[in-house]
Amino acid sequence: MDKAKARPHGFLERLSEKQRARRVRFGRPGATSVVQEAFDLLAERLHSRYLGTTLRTSHAMWLALETARGELSARGAISAAQSQHLKDCLARDLDHFAAVIARGSLPAIEELRRTAATNGHFGALGYLLEVLDAAGVLVYRVSAAPGSTAMRRAGELTCAGRLSCAQCDGTTRSACSRVVEPCRECGGKVFSRSP
Numbered sequence: 425m426d427k428a429k430a431r432p433h434g435f436l437e438r439l440s441e442k443q444r445a446r447r448v449r450f451g452r453p454g455a456t457s458v459v460q461e462a463f464d465l466l467a468e469r470l471h472s473r474y475l476g477t478t479l480r481t482s483h484a485m486w487l488a489l490e491t492a493r494g495e496l497s498a499r500g501a502i503s504a505a506q507s508q509h510l511k512d513c514l515a516r517d518l519d520h521f522a523a524v525i526a527r528g529s530l531p532a533i534e535e536l537r538r539t540a541a542t543n544g545h546f547g548a549l550g551y552l553l554e555v556l557d558a559a560g561v562l563v564y565r566v567s568a569a570p571g572s573t574a575m576r577r578a579g580e581l582t583c584a585g586r587l588s589c590a591q592c593d594g595t596t597r598s599a600c601s602r603v604v605e606p607c608r609e610c611g612g613k614v615f616s617r618s619p
Contacts (some may be wrong), residue, residue, distance in 0.1 A: 459510070462502050463581045463601045466492055466510050467548035474555050481544055485559065489515060512580040519554050520574055520617055521583075532618075539584050539599070548601045549583035578606045578613035587615040 469492030477484055488512060497507035524532050540550040575590075576582050582604055586597045591612035606613050 430488075447619075456493060458502070459506070459581065460601050462468050462496060462506070463510050463514065464548045466496055466507070466514055467551040467583075467601075468513065469495055471551040471555055475558055478605055480536075485518075486515075488590045510581060513550070514548065517548070518555070521549075521552055522556055522559075528532065536585070539586075542584070542599045549585065552583065574617045576604050576615045576617055578604050580604050580616075581613065582617065586618050588618060590614040590616060 438448070445467035470489050473491050474485055477488065493507045493511040496502065496510070497504045523534060524536065536549065536553060540547070540553055576587060580603070581601060582598075584598050584602075585598050586595060587604065588595050589607040589610060589612040591614070592607060592610040594607050594609040594612075596608070596615075604615060607615075
């Protein structure tokens, strides 16, 4: 067999058939960026590492996230610096969702679950919500202070959901993980996440 055919070259070719089927099935077009795919894959790896252990401690959760980051970087799909950036963005979203759950706002929790369901729970949001479900009461220790993780800046990655521009209050929604773009209405670069 030709070695060029035996070894996948790009990040998208390295995704399993199951992962590719999920993207197509739930409307994730093949043209999504490598960074967005890597963000979702990092969340999926965190999910499998954390649920694969019997420990339900915050240390086990952060160790699973670091292990997932290391695996993603070791595959050579993205650099170590890129994987660290993705990890930081995913940790921020994880903290934010934990804070939403810890506050017990049922409408906010339901909105998160509805948003995750729009892409079949196969994006980063769905994986993070399952990790937090598995964490149980640990969610109260994982969550950051209210509002401390709600801000997003243009160029950062974030899970599916709703963002409001801090400058003009313009709102944008996304059904999948994405890179935050400047506000279409005013060009603002800082957004608040809700829920």
